Amino acid sequence: MRRPKRRYLIFKVSGYLLNTKDVSNLLLTSLLKCYGIKGYTEALPHLVKFDEAKQAGILMCAHKGVVLIRSSLALTSSFKGRRIRLETVKVTGTLRKALRILCSLQ
Amino acid sequence: MSRKFYDVGLKYPSTCDTRSFLEEVKRLGYKGLAFASQASPNEVGKIAEVCREVGLDYVNRLDIVSSSASHIKALLRRYRLEVELIVVHPLSVEAARLAARDSRVDLLNFQERPELFEATEAKMMAAHNRMLEINLRNMMLRIDEPDYLKIVRVYRRMISLSQAFKVKLVISSGASSPLELRRPRDLASILHLLGFEGDIYDPLSKNPFMIIETNRAKLSGKIAMRGVWISDNEEA
Numbered sequence: 001m002r003r004p005k006r007r008y009l010i011f012k013v014s015g016y017l018l019n020t021k022d023v024s025n026l027l028l029t030s031l032l033k034c035y036g037i038k039g040y041t042e043a044l045p046h047l048v049k050f051d052e053a054k055q056a057g058i059l060m061c062a063h064k065g066v067v068l069i070r071s072s073l074a075l076t077s078s079f080k081g082r083r084i085r086l087e088t089v090k091v092t093g094t095l096r097k098a099l100r101i102l103c104s105l106q
Numbered sequence: 107m108s109r110k111f112y113d114v115g116l117k118y119p120s121t122c123d124t125r126s127f128l129e130e131v132k133r134l135g136y137k138g139l140a141f142a143s144q145a146s147p148n149e150v151g152k153i154a155e156v157c158r159e160v161g162l163d164y165v166n167r168l169d170i171v172s173s174s175a176s177h178i179k180a181l182l183r184r185y186r187l188e189v190e191l192i193v194v195h196p197l198s199v200e201a202a203r204l205a206a207r208d209s210r211v212d213l214l215n216f217q218e219r220p221e222l223f224e225a226t227e228a229k230m231m232a233a234h235n236r237m238l239e240i241n242l243r244n245m246m247l248r249i250d251e252p253d254y255l256k257i258v259r260v261y262r263r264m265i266s267l268s269q270a271f272k273v274k275l276v277i278s279s280g281a282s283s284p285l286e287l288r289r290p291r292d293l294a295s296i297l298h299l300l301g302f303e304g305d306i307y308d309p310l311s312k313n314p315f316m317i318i319e320t321n322r323a324k325l326s327g328k329i330a331m332r333g334v335w336i337s338d339n340e341e342a
Contacts, residue, residue, distance in 0.1 A: 034299055068298070070292050071295040071298055074288050074293060074295060085286075
């Protein structure tokens, strides 16, 4: 049996300094709010890495869930009453490439 | 070939510097933009100049908000040869139907009175190749408000009706500050949540570009009459 295809989303946070736990909660809450448990099982997101200095990270998901994750990130507009933005910088097929892009981010 | 993304429904930045706002638009991957709100001619000239310096394509847009068909006609007569994009926000059935069949109108926006967008209007828009503009600002920024589900319902209804009658869509962010802006592919992915079927990137790239390109050709005299384009090539 073939392993399900994965995608790695490199994302960036602007407007507020978040820690790994905040980001993880924010992503999960946003996905559940927009698509519910069905959407969660379709996307199966997992926060691989979050660089608190760069405020950027890598999120792994199923390849069919990329658009779900993208839209839930786009719909996240505030955190603790402050305006924030979560943007998808790039989508890759391998973790190695994702890490390379994350390292090159300023 | 990479896509050219246009956000044709931005708002003038009220709190931040215009240049930093425009640089952020460019950084996020847009090729061009248009502002939906009103501004004085001096301000428009200044913004167009900054856009040129930053490397963005500035589209001159006019918004007509009216309930009177005769008022809309008068404004169309006055401004059609000056602006590149005309958007009508109808406030009555009469105005909506006039805008749906008048060839001088490019886009219709029913955000002010969503209940006016019915099957009849959608059918007329499809028959006359008018496009529907959907501004996703409320969808993005009012997610924590109690009436959010009502907002989602309105958007979903508009999209399903437009898809049923094959009315083309143009989406915009309505952003007025850098943090309200979204990357084009992120913005387009919201359409997936609203039940849009088809290429989600067309409403942000192909559809606005088609209108802008045609209108610029018309204004520069490259279109002699409907369907007749004057070729640049002298040998042809």
